[in-house]
Amino acid sequence: MLGAAGRMGQTVCAAVEAAPDLELVARFDAGDDFSVVAGSGAHVAVDFTIPAVTEANVHALIDAGIHAVVGTTGWTDESRTRVTEHLAQAGPASQGLGVLIAPNFGLSAVLAMTFAAKAARYFESAEVIELHHPDKVDAPSGTARHTARAIAAARAEAGLAPSPDATESGFEARGADVDGVRVHAVRLRGLVAHEEILFGNVGEQLIIRQDSFDRVSFMPGVLLAVREVVTRPGLTVGLENVLDLT
Structure with missing residues (x-):
């Protein structure tokens, strides 16, 4: 070890x-x-x-x-x-x-990433939020990067255009750009490892949420x-x- x-x-x-x-x-x-x-x-x-x-x-x-x-x-x-x-x-x-x-060994996290890659081709918009304890040294997390890359690959394979975004100022508030997918990192005492994957179309939203409460x-x-x-x-x-x- x-x-x-x-x-x-x-x-x-x-x-x-x-x-x-x-x-x-x-x-x-x-x-x-x-x-x-x-x-x-x-x-x-x-x-x-x-x-x-x-x-x-x-x-x-x-x-x-x-x-x-x-x-x-x-x-x-x-x-x-x-x-x-x-x-x-x-x-x-x-x-x-x-x-x-492995960016993540949690079975729920792996399933969430897999589900996200399968869902990605069906939605116009996609973003990722990862939430971890403040002692974590990297951001965005490896899990979030892995998730975003899988989403981006699925969108590219489906021939989708980039997610719509009319932002003209304040780009630092839009999170990291991982292969065209925005990833937001939260660091908060009391958290362990958590991820939300958000997909959106006109009139509907899909959220895939995974939480690890204990190592x-x-x-x-x-x-x-x-x-x-x-x-x-x-x-x-x-x-x-x-x-x-x-």
Whole structure:
């Protein structure tokens, strides 16, 4: 477990220790020697660290011949491409390795993103609001970016025009532009992780809302990813790719 002392790390450690088919063999935190992980005999490592170090961690895991499940956000197209290239060029000890990066491990969140992508082609307007605790270091969240990209791809495939928006001033109030979909970030004490996906047509509105009230809710998805990543060589992005959601 990388980031074992953090809130998510502690929860993952407890979940792994409670799982009858899994064994926690190493805990790793900032300042620790990576040999703790590399020499542990681990088959899979889970990374819940911070965006500044997560890519370097994944490259180190590939070099050590360890599959990786990553919940840390902040990934870009460029950083994901570097991981894909590293996996393709890895030596014999790393052949067949899998890396699974998931913006969100909550099953309700994954379902909300999937439903949103399916609904996107039927509405003229689409926007995303994500709400998190104020200790979160990135905005918009990885979940919201992943959702917005899926909505944008579905709209493009359907040949839809951009969402109507007559704004001429105050653009900073319109949120981030993620592939043409506006994403708004709220940071408020008392929240954990929440998302609203709003769709609109003339005379109607669809709202898909997902709420995670406790980090325990992410654990079924994390454990599923740990079990599945060893069967999926290469890079997989999104937990929806290991669920039967067709």
